[in-house]
Amino acid sequence: MFGFTPLDLIAIAAYVAAVIGIGLWARLRTKTQEQYFLGGRSFGKVIQAFASFGQVVTPDGPVGVATTTFHNGIAGVWSSLLFVFCTPLLWIASPWLRRLRIMTMGDFYVERYGSKRMAATYAIFAAIGMMAVLSAGYVATAMTTMAMTPKPAVSWTPEERQEDTRAIELAQLERTDAAQYSPIERARLAELRRQAPRSMFSWLSPSAVIWTTCLITVLGAVMGGLAAAFYTAILQGCCVLALSVMLIPFGLAKINQLYGGHGAGAALATLHARLPDDYFRIFGSPALPDFTWYYVLAVAAVAGLTAVTQPNQLVTNAAARDESAARFGMVSGSVAKRICTILWALGGLIATLLYAGSIRNSDLVWGHAARDLLGPVNCGLVGLMLVGMLSALMAVSNSLMLTMSGLITANLYRPLRPGKSERHYVAVGRVAGVFFLVGSALIATQFDTLFDLLKFTWEFFTVFSAAFWLGLKWRRANRPGAWTSILVTAAVLYVIPLGLPVLFPGLRSSPTLALETYPRSVTRTYRAGSGGKPGQAVLLPPRSIFWSQGLSSNMAGQQIGRGYPYLDLLLLQAVGFDLRRNVSAGNETIRIVIRLLLPFGILFAVASLTARDDDGLIDRFFVKMRTRVSAGGGAADSAKLALALQDPNHFRETKLFPDSDWEIYRWNREDGAGFAFAIGLVFAILGLLKVAVSYSGR
Numbered sequence: 001m002f003g004f005t006p007l008d009l010i011a012i013a014a015y016v017a018a019v020i021g022i023g024l025w026a027r028l029r030t031k032t033q034e035q036y037f038l039g040g041r042s043f044g045k046v047i048q049a050f051a052s053f054g055q056v057v058t059p060d061g062p063v064g065v066a067t068t069t070f071h072n073g074i075a076g077v078w079s080s081l082l083f084v085f086c087t088p089l090l091w092i093a094s095p096w097l098r099r100l101r102i103m104t105m106g107d108f109y110v111e112r113y114g115s116k117r118m119a120a121t122y123a124i125f126a127a128i129g130m131m132a133v134l135s136a137g138y139v140a141t142a143m144t145t146m147a148m149t150p151k152p153a154v155s156w157t158p159e160e161r162q163e164d165t166r167a168i169e170l171a172q173l174e175r176t177d178a179a180q181y182s183p184i185e186r187a188r189l190a191e192l193r194r195q196a197p198r199s200m201f202s203w204l205s206p207s208a209v210i211w212t213t214c215l216i217t218v219l220g221a222v223m224g225g226l227a228a229a230f231y232t233a234i235l236q237g238c239c240v241l242a243l244s245v246m247l248i249p250f251g252l253a254k255i256n257q258l259y260g261g262h263g264a265g266a267a268l269a270t271l272h273a274r275l276p277d278d279y280f281r282i283f284g285s286p287a288l289p290d291f292t293w294y295y296v297l298a299v300a301a302v303a304g305l306t307a308v309t310q311p312n313q314l315v316t317n318a319a320a321r322d323e324s325a326a327r328f329g330m331v332s333g334s335v336a337k338r339i340c341t342i343l344w345a346l347g348g349l350i351a352t353l354l355y356a357g358s359i360r361n362s363d364l365v366w367g368h369a370a371r372d373l374l375g376p377v378n379c380g381l382v383g384l385m386l387v388g389m390l391s392a393l394m395a396v397s398n399s400l401m402l403t404m405s406g407l408i409t410a411n412l413y414r415p416l417r418p419g420k421s422e423r424h425y426v427a428v429g430r431v432a433g434v435f436f437l438v439g440s441a442l443i444a445t446q447f448d449t450l451f452d453l454l455k456f457t458w459e460f461f462t463v464f465s466a467a468f469w470l471g472l473k474w475r476r477a478n479r480p481g482a483w484t485s486i487l488v489t490a491a492v493l494y495v496i497p498l499g500l501p502v503l504f505p506g507l508r509s510s511p512t513l514a515l516e517t518y519p520r521s522v523t524r525t526y527r528a529g530s531g532g533k534p535g536q537a538v539l540l541p542p543r544s545i546f547w548s549q550g551l552s553s554n555m556a557g558q559q560i561g562r563g564y565p566y567l568d569l570l571l572l573q574a575v576g577f578d579l580r581r582n583v584s585a586g587n588e589t590i591r592i593v594i595r596l597l598l599p600f601g602i603l604f605a606v607a608s609l610t611a612r613d614d615d616g617l618i619d620r621f622f623v624k625m626r627t628r629v630s631a632g633g634g635a636a637d638s639a640k641l642a643l644a645l646q647d648p649n650h651f652r653e654t655k656l657f658p659d660s661d662w663e664i665y666r667w668n669r670e671d672g673a674g675f676a677f678a679i680g681l682v683f684a685i686l687g688l689l690k691v692a693v694s695y696s697g698r
Contacts, residue, residue: 004149008383015239015387016216058133058396059389061337062243062344063140063366068290069348070362073279074693075291077345082296084338084685086304087331088678092671093308094327096472097317098629101641104403105311106411111624112471113479114617119411121486122464126311126407129460130400131440133310136457137393138444140363142209144389147367148382213393214441218434243388244340244347246381250373251350258354268695274353280693295585298592299458305596306461309468312403322637323629324670331678338685342692397437405433456548459595463490466599470607472625475618475661481607489599497564507565514551514559515573516542517587518580543584546570568594619648622663626651 004012061080068076100108105126106119252267259270272280283293307313313330320326351369359365374381409429414420466489467482501507520540544550549563569591573579579587612618627644630637644650656664667675 004383005378005380007378007380008386011380011383011387012390015390058137059140059144059392060136061140061341061392062347062389063144063363064136065341065344066348066351066366066369067362069345070352070356070359070365072290073275073352074282074345074349074689076348077282077341077689078291078296078299080341080344081338081685081689082300083303083307083334084682085297085300086307087334087338087682088675089304089308090330090334091327091674091678094317094330095323095628096625097308097314098320098323098326099625099627100314100318101624101629101637102314102318104407104410105309105314106407108314108468108471109482110411112617112621113467113482114613115479115483116411116415118467118479118482118486120415123407123411125463125490126461127404127436127439129457130311130404131436131443132460133457134397134400134437134440135444137396138210138213138441141213141389141393142207142444143361143363144367144370145209145386146205147364148371148386150371210441210444213390213397214437216390216394218437239384239388239391241340243385243392244343246385246388247347247369247373248343248350250377251347251354251369254354254373255350271349271353275349279349279352282689282693290585292583292585292589295589295592298589298596302462302592302596303458305465305469306458309461309464311407312399315403315406316399322631324631327674331674331681335681335685339688342685342689345689346692397440400440401433401437402429404436405429408432408436459592462595462599463493464599465596466603470600470603473663474607475622475663476607476612477603478607478610478613480610481603481605484606485599485603488602492567492598493595494564497567501561501564508561509558510561511559513546513561513565513570515545515580516551517545517582517584518542520583540583543587545573545579545587566591620645623648623650625663626654626665 065077065080068079070076100111102108102111104123106123109118109122110116249264252264255267255270256262259274261267261270283291283296317326317330320329347369348365351365354372355365355368359368370382370385374385406429409425409432413428413432414425463486466485467477470477471482507513519542544561546565546569547561547563548566551559552562553559569579569587572590579590582590623644624641627641627650630640652658654665656666
């Protein structure tokens with residue numbers, strides 16, 4: 001059925017039944033908003049670890065890493081591993097999120113800046129951003145499922161046969177040196193590339209997979225609330241661990257079958273011998289320049305600051321029993337994902353050797369590998385792989401759906417309809433969750449590729465980054481500064497760039513915006529006996545500088561911009577910086593740094609020139625932030641906080657600089673030891689990556 005064996009279908013059906021059963025069980029225990037949206041703040045370290053793992057491991061993780069590794073070698077691992085540098089920050093920031101003692105991230109802007117409108121603005125903005133995050137998971141699951149369920153050629157329709165002819169033409173064109181394209185060939189190539197992702201003739205359409213998964217999520221999570229989401233995450237953790245290791249032994253066996261040899265060591269030796277040396281450089285190479293060390297560090301800085309401002313981080317930490325459970329869960333779940341990421345990258349390298357000459361759309365690599373390597377075993381492993389993908393999507397869908405339904409209910413609906421019953425607000429939250437999932441699925445049906453969508457999600461929350469971080473640590477941050485930072489950053493980086501091509505369509509064909517980086521000839525090295533030519537020259541094609549999704553050509557050979565324009569880079573070019581001389585990663589790094597610094601600079605400047613916010617509001621907020629959550633939380637913590645709020649100077653001695661406006665707190669033994677251990681974990685993961693890449697089986 002759909003290319004699945006009975007054992008595959010049994011594995012899939014068992015998982016779906018388990019998810020729906022957990023949702024029904026949790027529904028019987030859910031009565032209040034706090035139980036539905038935060039699980040009663042009752043989860044300990046083990047549940048928190050699985051919950052954290054569940055919300056950071058999404059289907060676009062393995063699929064996205066396989067895609068970027070397919071094009072960039074092991075350096076493609078940074079499309080997911082870049083968050084490893086945030087590990088020490090998570091250890092320190094997780095208790096702060098728990099210490100807020102709020103239900104949604106929108107409540108932060110009410111308590112810190114006294115603005116319900118700012119909270120409502122955040123809720124709208126966050127809904128868009130988190131829909132994009134979830135849509136990437138839907139796209140990854142759909143592409144993988146399509147690759148797992150191909151039709152035999154005898155079942156193709158005439159339209160599919162015609163589409164396959166176009167795909168073959170695309171493969172032939174892509175063998176041509178990019179510098180030799182005529183305008184007509186470039187136009188035809190652009191057209192074929194847009195059509196190619198849909199040329200995988202599957203029994204299932206992407207839309208069917210997306211909407212079916214959306215329905216399962218609705219049945220599992222909307223009924224049961226956060227408790228259902230967190231308990232589902234335990235099941236998901238086991239499935240994802242299986243998914244991460246499953247392809248590697250079968251892939252190594254396939255390498256030995258094709259190239260000769262016996263055992264994992266021989267297969268790894270073949271992998272190193274047959275792929276270019278550039279594919280094993282962790283920070284890229286001149287021949288594979290997408291993930292340079294400076295680009296990785298810039299994106300890691302942005303991703304670290306924006307990740308904590310996302311609404312799901314608040315919910316995951318707020319659901320913990322106390323600060324220790326919150327930080328243990330956040331760090332351990334994050335580290336578990338980094339280890340899985342290295343396994344995904346190794347799977348991507350194996351797939352590169354096996355399928356580089358046969359797969360045209362790299363987003364299909366993971367699913368094709370699963371079908372080709374696991375299918376012949378005929379014991380349900382293909383179904384188990386799909387269950388792993390579905391479980392990853394379900395876990396993050398559950399978490400984000402509940403996060404956003406709570407945010408929308410608390411910060412958009414309740415201010416308009418106050419005084420309703422708990423049951424009423426829970427019902428509204430369920431409806432809001434359904435709309436969020438449907439919106440995410442609808443966005444997902446409009447995308448065919450992952451990498452540009454992933455980059456968008458890394459950067460989107462920079463709009464609120466300064467208002468959150470400076471609001472959390474600087475007493476001088478005020479409402480005018482926060483509003484100015486939010487509105488100007490959103491306008492300059494997103495609203496104006498998105499609106500200009502709509503108002504002035506001619507911008508897309510403007511020669512000024514069609515500038516590209518200069519093509520570069522670099523040398524790719526191979527080991528002797530690999531089949532490649534030692535010292536082979538590779539031409540890096542030009543890349544668009546000013547358009548988020550690059551350039552395409554119409555049939556007249558005219559360059560057309562896709563996506564939205566980068567106005568900040570256009571300004572730099574206009575004032576004399578020749579961005580054409582940079583590699584694409586250099587321009588991307590400049591753009592990332594601008595997005596990092598702009599909101600902080602605006603807020604700091606405006607707040608320094610305008611009046612402070614109300615002292616009572618500020619004192620209340622920072623007394624709460626200086627009051628650690630009591631072990632076990634609950635009534636004891638509520639009593640401790642009530643006592644602290646009676647004195648604006650309570651716990652003032654915990655400040656490192658008592659008379660300054662900076663709320664920098666002294667660390668206790670747990671803070672310092674955990675921070676040092678988290679740094680050690682970063683080096684351990686990087687060391688594991690180095691060993692995994694360097695080991696050649698000899």
